[in-house]
Amino acid sequence: MNRRLAINIALATAAGIFLIPSCMQEKSKPDIVLKNINVSGDQQKMLADLAEIIIPKTSSPGAADLSTHQFALMMVDDCYDPELRSKFEKGIAEFESLSKNNFGNSFIKCSGEQKEKLINTMENQKDAVEGAAFFYNNFKKLAIQSFTSSQYYLTKIHVYELVPGRFHGCVPLIK
Amino acid sequence: MGDTINSRTFDAIVIGSGMSGGWAAKELCEKGLKTLVLERGRDVKHLKDYPTTNMNPWEFKHRGQVPYEIVKANPVISKCYAFKEDAMHFFVKDNEHPYVQGKPFDWIRGYQVGGKSIMWARQTQRWSDFDFEGPQRDGFAVDWPIRYKDVEPWYSYVEKFAGISGNKDGIPNLPDGEFLPPMDLTCVEHYFKDLIGKKYKDRHVIYARCAHLTEPQPIHLAQGRGQCQKRDLCQRGCPFGGYYNTNSTTIPYAAKTGNMTLRPFSVAHSIIYDDKKGKATGVRVIDTNTKETIDFFAKIIFVNAAAFNTNLLLLHSTSSHFPNGLGNDNGLMGKFAAFHNYRARMSASYDGFKDSTTDGRRPTSAYIPRFRNVYKQEMDFLRGYAATFSTGRSVVPPDTNGFGETLKNKLSAPLQAGPWHISSQMMGETIPKETNTLSLDKEKKDAWGMPLLKISIDYDDNEDKMIKDFFEQMTEMYTVAGFQEIKTSDSKQAPGLDIHEMGGIRMGHDPKTSLLNKWNQLHACQNVFVTDGSCMTSTSTQNPSLTYMALTARAVDYAVSKMKRNEL
Structure with missing residues (x-):
């Protein structure tokens, strides 16, 4: 979907009129089916992009490898209470609005520099209880969880032992 | 064999297959009685029915x-x-499975073969005469009709079979048992144990006794169980059989005699009483799948439906002779219910032992036995409390500021050990009161037409005073030890989350003031034995399951010897 069209849709929606026939909407298909929150295919693409920025592929797997944005959405959808779900949902839209207002582009189309700038603004609002920063903080927390609870992390970085077979109450601390 | 009265007649019926029902089943079957074991929930087979046991996070x-x-x-x-x-x-x-909260009560239940023995916390401390003599000395409830010497051999009997780890500490109010080696204490726990032992002559910090196979004996290997592998995932069911549950022990042992018929999906509706014979003749069951009502018959009946459901069942077992519930001539059934007070917790940190940590996991903790009001009444509250004591090195949470490779590197850096974290939970004795009641709701019924149980149980100021003392004494001991950041917290949780509900069908000497005699027999219907938590005259501070197991094995031994002499 080109930008002009997107703006048209936004304007039309804002005016309460929806003139574009549905066959013309080249909307992306959602990656996961959600029961409780409404996150469009486009928004999911944005979340995938954001997740990869937070947890990029390096020598270890990144967000795409870990299905991080799908995990985050599933957790919000299944485990958040309705108030938090709704704040999260609204926060996504506000995050996108910030991107458009500041850079004239949806997040996914912003330059790397612009994206970092927006994320840094979010990073400075740790206590946000709603809005774009609330969404970002929660999404990041879930992205971190997706990484630190992944098989890779728990077998290659900080090894989880299903069967320790031992308990020693007092051993030297290896620093 | 078709469905005849004959095909529905057994020597014994056990209602419930959990912690105590499993023991009734095993003991009755091993003594040669054809035994029907009723379980309201589904079957859970050891290993096969632990779907999450080997799952990684x-x-x-x-x-x-x-x-x-x-x-x-x-x-x-x-x-x-x-x-x-x-x-x-x-x-x-x-x-x-709804119930009615006359007062707030969180009723935690597990309906399946094995009951809550699958998910229990596995703490197994014996009672002593300081517990059994409590009601008489302090003037509450009624005198227990038994003393430690009556239960002592049965504690040993069940401990050997179950496998209990612990240390022989020689503490008069927490008798030693048949122990496998204890699990390790941490550096801080050793330090605290030594310090408290020196500073207070009557206070001890010990290895909690728990139902884990630290060193399996031939009897445990014969059960197909192996050494505890310190997974600390016990609530899922253990692939090694490292802790004790009914599913890996008593139920298969009952089954291998060939004498057990296990019937899951069977809600006990009532115990059938025959006025002419003056005894119970069987159990009416509702099949939870077909909702069909079926009568089963036996010479003796063991009621092990879990404390409060046993109250419900007996209150619901009415007849012209017992209009208020089976054996309830004195109207006390469902009264004097009690629980353990688990509201109070402590936490702290310790800056010492910086060069040490723990390795592996431990599915238990250290334990501080009761030290208040033990030898005489000395406080402004009755009875006392025990406490868990647990320590471990905390982990400094990684810095999660930023994003990208920087963030990933921080998340992947070696974990930094923080100060030792210390925590304790109080386990307080509560006083059974006539006003703490269980009754049948007059209108509301469950999916099988059984009346809902109405639970009306509350704290009183004895609990508040005890919590205050716990906070004061633990703060003092923590301070002596140089612990920092000492915090107290009263969760104010409703009774029930302790999962130690007890009483309502208490034991006692006198049929006028109790329901069960010293053999756990209903005074007024002697071929019915009640050996789960409902029989408890008082609660003490110890986790109760071990005592239920011992009382059950003891009662079966008595019941079968009476039967053999045709005296039941």
Whole structure:
């Protein structure tokens, strides 16, 4: 979907009129089916992009490898209470609005520099209880969880032992 | 064999297959009695029916968290510490099995073969005469009709079979048992133990006794169980049989005699009483799948439906002779119910032992036996409390500021050990009171037409005073030890989350003031034995399961010897 069209849709929606026939909407298909929150295919693409920025592929797997944005959405959808779900949902839209207002582009189309700038603004609002920063903080927390609870992390970085077979109450601390 | 009265007649019926019912089944079957074991829930076979037991953290869809819709639909069970994604299938959902809260009470249940023995916390401290003599000395409830010497051999008997780890500490109010080696204490626990032992002559910090095979004996290997592998995932069911549950021990032992018929999906509706014979003749059962009512018959009946459901069942077992419930001539059935006070917790940190840590996991903790009001009444409250004591090195949470490779590097850096974290939970004795009651709701019924149990149980100021003392004494001991950041917290949780509900069908000498005699027999209907938590005259501070097991084995021994002499 080109930008002009997107703006048209936004304007039309804002005016309460929806003139574009549905066959013309080249909307992306959602990656996961959600029961409780409404996150469009486009928004999911944005979340995938954001997740990869937070947890990029390096020598270890990144967000795409870990299905991080799908995990985050599933957790919000299944485990958040309705108030938090709704704040999260609204926060996504506000995050996108910030991107458009500041850079004239949806997040996914912003330059790397612009994206970092927006994320840094979010990073400075740790206590946000709603809005774009609330969404970002929660999404990041879930992205971190997706990484630190992944098989890779728990077998290659900080090894989880299903069967320790031992308990020693007092051993030297290896620093 | 068709469905005849004959095909529905056994020597014995056991109602319930949990912690105590499993023992009744094993002992009755091993003594040669054809035994029907009724279980209201599904069957759970050891190993086969532990679906999550070998799952790694990343294999849980919600990484262990319970989805919101389930929490919302089940507000009571969701409060239970073990109701998590890995074990929630073993707990009763609120909406499927409603009950009436006359006063707030969080009733935590597990309806399946094995009952709550699958998810229990496995703490197994013996009672002493300081507990059995409590009501008489302090003037509450009624005198226990038994003393430690009556139960002592049966503690040994069940401990050897179950496998209990512990240390012989020689503490008069916490008798030693048949112990496998204890699990390790941490550096801080050793330090605290030595310090408290020197500073207070009557206070001890010990290895908690728990039902784990630290060194399996031939009897445990014969059960197909192996050494505890310190997974600390016991609530899922153990692939090694490292801890004691009914499913890996008593039920298969009952089965291998060829004398057990196990009938899951069978809600006990009532115990059938024959006025002419003056005894119970069987149990009316509702098949939960077909909703059909079926009568089963036997010479003796063991009631092990779990404390409060046993109250419900007996109150519901009415006849012209017992219009208020089986054996309830004195009207005391359902009264004097009690529990353990688990509201109070302590936490602290310790800056010492910086060069040391723990390695592996430990499915238990250290334990501080009761030291208040032991030899004489000395406080402004009755009885006392025991406490858990647990320590471990905390981990400094990684800095999660930023994003990208920097963030990943920080998350992947070696973990930094923080100060030692210290925590304790109080386990307080509560006083059974006539006003703490269980009754049948007059209108509301469950899906099988059984009346709902109405639970009206509350704290009183004895609990408040005890909590205050616990905070003061633990703060003093923590301070002596140089612990820092000492915090107290009173969860104010409703009774029930302790999962130690007891009483309502108490034991006693006198049929006028108790329901059961010293052999756990209903005074007024002597071929019915009640050996689960409902029989408890008082609660003490110890986790009660071990005592239920011992009382059950003891009662079966008595019942069968009476039967053999045709005296039942």
